[in-house]
Amino acid sequence: MAVFDVSKGIAIGCDHAGFEYKTQLVPWLNAKGIQVHDFGVYENKSVDYPDYAHPTAAAVEEGKAAFGILLCGSANGVAITANKHQGVRAAVWHGPAQFQHEPGLHSNHEGPGQPSESVRRRANPRTRFDFEDHRSE
Numbered sequence: 001m002a003v004f005d006v007s008k009g010i011a012i013g014c015d016h017a018g019f020e021y022k023t024q025l026v027p028w029l030n031a032k033g034i035q036v037h038d039f040g041v042y043e044n045k046s047v048d049y050p051d052y053a054h055p056t057a058a059a060v061e062e063g064k065a066a067f068g069i070l071l072c073g074s075a076n077g078v079a080i081t082a083n084k085h086q087g088v089r090a091a092v093w094h095g096p097a098q099f100q101h102e103p104g105l106h107s108n109h110e111g112p113g114q115p116s117e118s119v120r121r122r123a124n125p126r127t128r129f130d131f132e133d134h135r136s137e
Contacts, residue, residue, distance in 0.1 A: 004066035009035030011065035013056030015049040015078070016041060018071025025069070037065050050081045057082035057090070 014022045026036050039055040049072050059065040070078035075092040082090035
């Protein structure tokens with residue numbers, strides 16, 4: 001498992017489709033004492049995802065953030081955009097079931113990367129979004 005220096009904080013960016021999710025995630029991370037570098041969007045209006053994916057990925061590329069989280073409708077476009085940055089390896093993550101096959105068998109990956117190993121979204125009766133740590137001990 002990769003080890004990240006979260007003292008650098010986490011870069012986060014989204015387009016309009018990821019805005020609501022981000023408004024739940026950022027306060028949750030802050031409550032855990034994790035610094036968040038928020039690269040937008042800051043309101044729910046239609047935008048072009050590269051305008052937010054590039055600065056988020058650049059923060060990781062330049063070592064200003066431990067890793068990045070990009071949120072959008074399908075996540076395909078932001079992953080492609082982020083992967084244009086040196087040393088950034090972005091992947092679309094739909095949940096643990098996506099990686100039930102042998103790592104590397106179908107897509108030449110090493111298994112799920114952060115934050116997918118440490119954060120997942122699940123339904124919660126109290127709030128729309130809840131996150132929990134589910135790393136293997």
